[in-house]
Amino acid sequence: MAEMHDHALLLRRIPYGDTSLICHFLTEQHGRIALMARGAKRPKSVFRASLEPLYALNITWRPGRSGMGTLTDVQRGSACLAVSQSMDGLELLAIASRLFHEGDHQGFEEVNASLQLLASSHAQRLLMAVWQLLDAAGWLGDLSHCWQCGSSVDQEMYWRQAQLVCAPCGGGMTISTGLRKSIVAVLSGQQVRFSIADASSWSEMIRQVLMRHDIRLTDSFRK
Structure with a gap:
């Protein structure tokens, strides 16, 4: 069979036997795939220096x-992030590993777009990157409408059980119109400064989404 x-x-590396690895990749044309990297743990393996995330x-x-x-060759290109951002990058990949499954034909472009946000200098770059990734996976809705009844509400709304709801559909953590507009604006490339309170609320919104879908919380989103 042709190569x-x-x-x-690279999303994940799982030890297999004494010398090999099972590697999960997000690919541009083939979606998520799992490949056996035979002998990759040996000191002189050609894969040893190339099979690195980010x-x-x-x-x-x-x-x-x-x-x-079976993996037969890996050529490593440029780094996706600066070394100082690698921990946040690994958190993003851990979330992506749960969002996109083997056989899915999406994920590569979505994760690359989120990594670009993470590479920015914005103070809330991790929140931006994770929110965009969750949105691309279809786990979020339009921030100008209630996610239960669909009504358009230009006033305070609430975050309850990882959903944005209006007052008639139930209360929860207050989400101001300003925060909703700021999230949309910063993801569209505008320069937005978040208050400590708004950044904390946005982080809590993400934390609840991750919990609802049984994704293990990273240090950044664990209370």
């Missing part, structure tokens, strides 16, 4: 006849 090639991001990768693999394919 295949694609641009990729790098642009070009991978080559041989598809399996009935199961997992």
Whole structure:
């Protein structure tokens, strides 16, 4: 069977036996795939220096006849983030690993777009990156409408059980019109300064979404 090639991001590395790794990639053309990297843990493996997260990768693999394919080559390109941002980047990949599943044909462009936000100098870049990723996965709604009844409300709304709701649909944590507009504005590239209270509320909104979908909370979103 002919080898295949694609641009990729490494999501996870799982030890397999004494010397190998099972690697999960998000690829540009093939979505999320899992490949066996045979001998990747050996000191002289050609994969050892290349199989790193947060790098642009070009991978080559041989598809399996009935199961997992085999990784045959990895070329590591440029880093996606500065070293100082790598911890936040790993948190983003951990969330992406739960959002996009093997066989899904999306994820590569969505994670790259979120990594670009994370590479910015904005004080709330992690919140921006995670929120955009959750939105791309379809877990969020329009911030100008109640997510239960669909009514448009230009006043205070509430965050309850990871959903934006109007007063008739139930109360919860107050979400001001200003915060909702600020989230939309900053994600569209505008320069927005968040107050400590608004940043805390936005973080809590994300925390509840992650909890609702049973995603293990990172340090940044754990109370």
